[in-house]
Amino acid sequence: MTDISPNEGNHKAVETKLGYSPVADIPHRLRAADTDPKAAKRAERQIASMFLLSMLFVVLFIVAYIAIDTTTTVYIPVMGDVGASQVALGFTLAAAIFLIGAGAIQWAKKLMPDVEVVQQRHDQVSPGSATREAEANYERGKDESGFARYKMIRRTLIGALVLFPIPLVVLLKDLWVPTKAEQGESPADILSTTMWTKDTRIVSDGTYAPVRPEDLPVGGLISGVPADLVEVEEIEGNLNARGKAAIILVRMQPDEIRSQQGDGWDYQGIVAYSKICTHVGCPIALYEQRTHHLLCPCHQSTFDLADSGEVVFGPAARRMPQLPIGVDSEGYLVAKSDFAEPVGPSFWERG
């Protein structure tokens, strides 16, 4: 009686049952796991360990997400100081994905049948007998892949695949918006307070040079931020401030302004509005001088800056918040107060 290992049996099955022809000029070399049951067991344990490690990295991902403060930094050569949380989350998620892939490759290389075969192409429409044969082949392939036979691999792979989506669910937490009860403030409250206060100088976004009225010709536009924004961003690491405080300055003839949100909001035809669309928060700077319309590139909401920033087209439900401006004793443009209404997207109104 001939002694053949399970995988040798698989090779013969490919030749005889599937109706394929082995590639004649490629000699098949048996692998260690094909002939040595101990080597096959070793390979099974090695592959299962990869899937187990993948599960471990998913758990570490969740631990890192909960335990590491988002402001903590770590030094990495070449990259410098980077967020420790980002590094830990990226590394653990990448390791979890890599180990599932590496385990699958090792399984295919070491334990699944590796005989080379060719199959002739036939007509596109298969007869019933071919369909039945394909079904039988599928069942046979399932057996030959070892998915049923290698229980340890099957269980650890299923475990790894079940745990793997958890990081994606955990990350959904970042979409959470604090409720009034949880935070003490509603989202509208949070978006109502920005860095702008009385006499805060307006500086150009990018050069951070203070802006004088004469820097802005009629029809011109400047993106502006509060003068102390750089300090807040660099020292306090607060990047949210920019999102709330960014503005655009445009200049038109004073008699072109049809209405504003009260008296004294412009300075000699210069008006300042939030730069963040009130639809879902895209930054806007597409300004048409002739119509005084501001167009959002995301979903085409259009605001009339000569008419209090009112919506004239598109999905935005709120006008652009306007910033009242004047000049200080040195002739630089300054804010007269904060915005009178919340800046940014309006999803919070749907509560």
Ligand code: FES
């Ligand atoms: S974000 Fe501006 S129109 Fe949607």
